[in-house]
Amino acid sequence: MKRTGTIIFLLFIVVAFLFGIRYLWLKDKQDPVVYDTEQASIQTIVRKTVATGSIVPKEEVLIKPNISGIIKEIYVEAGDNIKSGDLIAQIEVVPNVSSLTNAKNNIAAARTAVETAKLAFENQKSIYDRQKALFEKGVISANDFDGIQNSYNQAEQRVKQEQVNYTSAAQNYDIIKTGTTSGLGNAATTQIRSTITGMILDVPVKAGNQVIEANNFNDGTTVATLADVDKMIFEGKVDESEVGKIKEDLPLEITVGAIENKTFDATLDYIAPKGVAENGAIQFEIKGTLKKTDSTTFIRAGLSANASIILQKAEDVLAVKEAVVQYDPKTKKPFVEVEIGDQQFERRDIEMGVSNGIFVEVKSGITKDDKIKVWNQIKAPTGFGGRG
Incomplete structure (x- = not known):
C-alpha cells in the first residue's frame, strides 16, 4: 500500500514536469512584445483658450x-x-394745455409792456424836444439838458428791450404749440x-x-x-479659471457661426476687473477690437461668435505627441525612449516648450530622425492576433 502511494506521487511529479516543459516550449514559440515607434515632426503649436460672446459695434448711438x-x-x-x-x-x-395757456399769457403781458414802454418813450420824447429847443436858445444849462437826453435814451432802449421780450414770448408760444418757429x-x-x-x-x-x-x-x-459698422468688437466672457492666463494685447482669432470657413483677427484690449456670478460660476467680461475686414465680408451686429485667445504660439518647431513623453517618477523630468537597435531603446531627457495638449514642442534632447518608442501603445504578439 505504501509502495503504491509512492508510485502515484512520482507519476504526478513526472506529469507536472512534462506540462512545465510544454508551457515553456509554447511560450518560447510566441513572438516577443513589439513596441511601435514614431518620429518627431515640424509643427506650429498654438496654446489657446476659448471665450464665447458676440460681435457688437464699438460705439452705438441712441x-x-x-x-x-x-x-x-x-x-x-x-x-x-x-x-x-x-x-x-x-x-x-401735441401741446400741453397748461404750458400753452401760460405762453399766451406771457405774450399778452409782453404786448402790454411794449405799449407801456412806447407811451413812456413818447412822453419822454416830447420833454426832450421842448428841452432841446430851450437848450439851443440858451435858456437851460448843458448839465440839465444832458439829464433830459439820458432819460430819453433810456426810454428808447426800454422800448427795444420790451419788443425783444415780446418776440421771444411769441417764439416760445410757437415752439410749445408746433415744436418750431421761424428762424430755427x-x-x-x-x-x-x-x-x-x-x-x-x-x-x-x-x-x-x-x-x-x-x-x-x-x-x-x-x-x-x-x-459705425466698420468699427466692430468682440464682446464675451471667460471663466475665472482662465482669466489668470490672459492679458491685454493678446491676439484673438474670431470665428462667427453665421460665416463659415473664415476667421477674423482681433486684439484683446479689455478685461473686466470684477467678475459676475452666472450659473454658479464667476465670469469676467472681455472685449477685443476686430481688425478691418475686406469689403466683401459684412459682419452683422449681434452675431454669435467664439474668440480663441492665443496664449502661446510656436511656429515651425520640432514636436512630438505628448503620448510618447514619459516622466521620471523621482525627478518628474520628461524623457523619451529612442530606438538604438531592433526593439532596443535608450532614455533621452528632453526639454519641452509650448504644448496644445496633443503635440508638445521639443527644444532639445532628440532630432527629427530619431525613432521614439510609443511606450503606452504595446503591439500584441503575433501568436495572439499578429502585428498591428
Missing part, C-alpha cells in the same frame, strides 16, 4: 428727441447708411437728425407712435440706433 410728441414721418430704415445731420424723423407736437432752420426741435455718420441698426418706432423727450428725469424714447 437717437432721441428733445421734445415730446407723435412721430409724423420716418425717413430711414434699418440698414441705411446716413451722414451726420441727415433727417431721420419728423415729430408732430435745421435746429427745429420737430426734426430728429443723426448725430454721427454710420448705419441705421434699428428703428424701434413707427409713424403715429408717441415719443418722450430726453431730460434730467427721463431717458427719452429711442427713435433710431446708429453705429
